[in-house]
Amino acid sequence: MPDVQRVALFVTCVVDIVSPEVGVASVRLLEAAGCEVLFPEAQTCCGQPAANSGEPEAAARLARHFIDVFEPYDAIVSPSGSCAAMIHHWYDRLLTGRERDRARAVASKTFELSQYLVVELGKTELGARLDATVTVHDACHGLRNIGVGGSARVLLEAAGATIIEMEESETCCGFGGTFSIEHGEVAGPLADDKLAHAAATEAQYLASGDSACLLHLEGRRRRTGTGPEPIHFAELIARGLA
Amino acid sequence: MVSGVAALTDSLRAALSANRVVVHGPVTPADAAQHVVGRALLHSPGGDVAVSPADRLVAELGIVDHLKAAGTNVLLPGDVGWRDRLSAAGLGVTGCWLAVAETGSLALAARVGSPRAVSLLPPVHLCLVAVDDIVATFSGAIARAAGAPLPSALTWVGGPSRTGDLEMIQTFGVHGPSTVEVVLVA
Amino acid sequence: MTHGIVTPGESFAERATNAVANPDLQRALRNLDIRLHTARAVADTTPEMKDQAAELRREVLADLDGWLDTLEASLTRVGATVHRADTPADARRIVLDLANREGAHTIVKSKSMATEEIDLGAALESVGIEVVETDLGEYIVQVADERPSHMITPAIHKTLDQIASVLETRADGPLPVEREALAAWTHDHLRPAFLRAEIGISGVNFAAADTGTITIVTNEGNGRLCTTWPRVHIALMPIEKVIARFGDLATLLPLLTRSATGQSLSNYVSMLTGPRRDDESDGPDELHVVFLDHNRKALVGTAYEEILACIRCGACLNVCPVYRKVSGHAYDAVYSGPMGKILTPLLSLGEEGRDLPGASSLCGACTEACPVEIPLADLLVRLRADLRAPGPLLPLPAPAGLTSPIGHHRLPGEGFAWPTSQAPLASRPPPRSTRHMVFGAWSRVWSSPAGYRASAAAARLGGLSPSGWARRVPLVKGWTATRDLPLPDRRSFRARWAARESGAERW
Structure with missing residues (x-):
């Protein structure tokens, strides 16, 4: 491995448009780990909303665009386990022939942020200092699709945070893309369960690695007032950076 | 995986107990028949005691004769009215083909003189298990079964009848016997 | 054939709404944690055991x-x-x-x-x-x-x-x-x-x-x-x-x-x-x-063949967050839960349960729990695509050389990888529906960086509010009925990146 890792940030459309602070935090974490961060400005969306809605043609169009944009880079890192999982899991099924070969090559160098820092680089100590209690929601696609595992916890603890595990940390929060709009009758109660489990820990923060899940939880919390502040783990750790 | 008769016996006893089976013994072959008679007098006082006479231990230990000598009404498969009387019998006595230490299962093979229902219709099932017939694992037992002609019914009994249908809390005694006892015979 | 269903309604969403609002049902569901059964099974079951069982099932389906x-x-x-x-x-x-x-x-x-x-x-x-x-x-x-x-x-x-x-x-x-x-x-x-x-x-x-x-x-x-x-x-x-x-x-x-x-x-x-x-x-x-049979043989050789590996253990129901919230009657089908969402439209050739595949957050807990490694969440996504066109659901055979029902792979470490069933995502041509047109148009605009930037800027202009959140948005009332909707930030990440590159701001 060269001394300085050059990393292309895939910030995701949700972070770019709605939660830019998470993108800023991601850059700061990567730079604290000694990476040189590049931001390919032609990037847009991974296409997951279309794939999960059963619109594979539209999803494939965005997959091709993603591959065109990111193919030249050595490492692609995203602060979303779900978007990284889209590239790993679905591009393979959306494309055929030569395009599929390219998709697989791109997927093989695409990582979720905590996974990249902890597993790929082996860098857990980023110099952040936090005095906070945190409970962690294991967002589904990162957990089950690309094996992110406990990487975010490792980073949070290395930064000095105290993790208090909640009941059912691996149960879905109810977001699920278009599901959260078409089946709000179930998505809402699932968010309530997640927030209640988090509240029971009395932790200050509910951290996770997917901004869309966090926005869904915060949207519910604004109605009910239950649960700790949902926050992306990168944003929380970045607050502890000098 | 455990091996050796003593270890297998301990392991089976633990698994059967976990399945809510009352385990007696091991007793010597000489004592086994008296033990069965004692349980019969307890569970079916004055009533019928259904027996599977063809089961190896039942035949070898002379269980039918001992029960008759003790004055119990022994109900045998060929008897007149067997079907009608079986449901009213207080106890069913069988041997078993083998027992599985891992799962605590009693494997019963149906054949002439070993009907399926003796272990099923009466409220109490007493099963004689020779400690030499204990196998360690279910897969080992299946391999043994696959190596010989299969009976019309090979039934694996874990313990008393139970259900999870009442708020998913295990509740005993639905359609099959509410009590299962095992006499281990050395 | 509808027997006395306790949660009546025309659609899954209506029945689910009724189920969530039914205090007796919610009390029954809260009293038991069906997840625990499966949690123990998952703990006791090694990947090797699952692989072995999965292969035995595929051997027969072949x-x-x-x-x-x-x-x-x-x-x-x-x-x-x-x-x-x-x-x-x-x-x-x-x-x-x-x-x-x-x-x-x-x-x-x-x-x-x-x-x-x-x-x-x-x-x-x-x-x-x-x-x-x-x-x-x-x-x-x-x-x-x-x-x-x-x-x-x-x-x-x-x-x-x-x-x-x-x-x-x-x-x-x-x-x-x-x-x-x-x-x-x-x-x-x-x-x-x-x-x-x-x-x-x-x-x-x-x-x-x-x-x-x-x-x-x-x-x-x-x-x-x-x-x-x-x-x-x-x-x-x-x-x-x-x-x-x-x-x-x-x-x-x-x-x-x-x-x-x-x-x-x-x-x-x-x-x-x-x-x-x-x-x-x-x-x-x-x-x-x-x-x-009941249309099962029609599934052999298609991407949906995998559902025939099912051994009816119920593990996918027990871990499903949706099932655990609404229980079985909300599906208005013989088979409920994740496997039911797949089997119901397939066995009926699309006559029943067309809205069931959409009623999943695609969290993948079902795929993870399945002891015979059926990629349940994947099949739900495929069905969403194949059910777009109205009329009977007739799955087309997967192209030769693309299906590989056996060939599961696992990531190193504790993670779980999805099986690599390789049939193309949709086996039927897309319809000319509004939804399809909207996704098509959206994907074209967002395949162009300029189109993406312009639409994001338009959304920012349309969605300005002091709090950054909206309480009621008619277009997405399915969301705002239960949650506030997040609005675009005043400054996008790329704007902040550009400002940093030009030296106008420091992070």
């Missing part, structure tokens, strides 16, 4: 017709009679003919999802035959005139006091709200039915092609009674229940019972090889095995 022929020959050899039913109507007619010939007045049934699938009970009752469900949970829903809400524990939606009230309608007096007493009452109340029934009907958990042995698991003993005491035993077997070898039970049976109830083996396992033999005192004189 030549389903061949294994069924072998099974039929074996069953015939051991004295059973095989009937082949292409449709539920065929299967009902076969059973009705047998009941007719037998002059049956009473039929006892052991729990069988396949008999639910063909609505057999109603067909028999319509000709005046008394049909008695003998599994306690199944009996409860029969008396309540409902449908099972879970394939393993059919009355899971009912609390103990509700169950006592239901059973009381068949009792001479009041019944105590006490579990042991209710079990004992069931024993005494149903025993006469077993003794007088001329026919026992069961399902089949596994049918071994080499020996012609059918295996049935129960905990109560009703399965044993149904297959022991009546003169005729009819076993209804969906064709995918065939397994290659008797010896495969060593792998598949413990996996089924562990995943279903957390037991290392069910309390009673009956391995039946033919009817009673000469001079045996009990067991049925006749054993009839009905092979039920």
